[in-house]
């Protein structure tokens with residue numbers, strides 16, 4: 001089967017690109033080795049950043065400049081006014097809150113946050129504060145950054161492109177034929193559920209497999225080592241908690257970033273990132289939970305944590321390697337032969353990455369195979385599921401029954 005573009009990896013980056021290519025008229029297919037969004041997207045907090053985090057030192061940094069147009073693009077897609085149409089994606093919140101703990105550094109951070117943003121924080125009066133932040137000392141602000149459910153975003157795009165997304169067995173079921181390093185002429189697929197193999201002959205190959213990109217590059221005859229991983233140890237809390245989305249700012253850092261959702265049993269779940277998750281990398285689970293509990297008492301005074309259950313998960317952010325291992329300022333790609341390796345760096349930057357890729361991938365010409373005939377040939381091939389959010393797969397939930405005492409939750 002001749003294809004214009006074959007994409008490896010169905011997280012935010014691959015699915016957004018698939019949508020753009022399909023609308024451009026390319027015969028594009030996406031191959032997924034596990035579950036859609038399994039690496040980072042489904043584990044992310046779903047905040048459509050506009051650069052706040054990168055202005056906290058009081059400057060409009062290159063990272064903030066790159067990301068500040070993203071909230072408006074997403075807003076239009078989520079409202080169905082722009083493609084991809086994301087009207088079926090669940091928007092958890094239309095905005096984030098920004099508050100500070102009562103330290104001098106924290107106060108300075110709030111000032112820095114006002115610099116250079118399209119979506120600058122708006123200070124709230126006491127009456128307009130959400131109940132969860134009623135007991136916070138100092139300023140509380142609202143920031144027009146939407147928060148989406150990453151799982152529903154993945155499901156939304158996967159449903160629209162069901163015909164063009166195939167499950168693959170990346171261990172034994174994928175063989176690449178190369179004419180030169182970085183020049184893929186054929187992708188040979190076998191699947192235990194399929195009687196016959198499938199051969200794809202791509203004009204272009206795009207790797208958007210997150211942490212899987214390094215191994216795929218080697219399969220394409222390209223050097224490994226172009227990728228970096230930045231680990232996080234995230235905290236989950238579930239129970240009688242208010243819905244809350246936002247950042248507690250401390251100096252130039254986001255001390256804790258909280259996003260909320262409901263689990264399948266209807267409980268509120270909080271996902272806790274920010275500095276807590278960066279520092280938590282060197283902690284074991286129990287140490288991190290003690291730290292999280294102490295952080296909460298400090299940054300959210302007045303919230304009753306007595307019936308809350310806690311868990312943690314580890315996840316790596318996968319990005320193009322940068323000289324000192326720092327976060328790249330923007331989405332990045334490397335184009336070699338007919339293979340392009342791409343990382344969005346942030347979920348919010350998926351539209352930017354797709355635009356960069358569209359610009360460097362030549363548009364389709366002289367198609368003998370139409371999208372409809374391709375879909376018919378692939379009708380029986382297995383399709384991947386969307387990955388479960390981290391709180392549905394977390395096993396070790398822990399209750400803090402008395403101060404300093406931890407016990408396993410039932």
Ligand SMILES: Cc1cc2nc3c(=O)[nH]c(=O)nc-3n(C[C@H](O)[C@H](O)[C@H](O)COP(=O)(O)OP(=O)(O)OC[C@H]3O[C@@H](n4cnc5c(N)ncnc54)[C@H](O)[C@@H]3O)c2cc1C
Pocket residue numbers: 008009010011012013014031032033034035036037038039040041042043044045046047048049170208209210211212213216232234273315316317342343344345346347348349
């Ligand atoms: C805890 C956490 C919180 C975050 N919060 C935010 C946030 O609030 N806002 C924001 O903008 N960004 C956030 N990010 C960053 C954001 O999640 C990532 O930048 C983005 O999701 C990366 O998307 P991706 O498609 O490149 O990779 P992934 O989501 O990792 O997807 C890669 C896909 O490739 C598949 N795959 C792997 N190997 C292969 C293979 N060999 N063949 C085929 N398929 C393969 C995987 O199964 C997966 O489906 C967060 C990241 C983390 C880890």
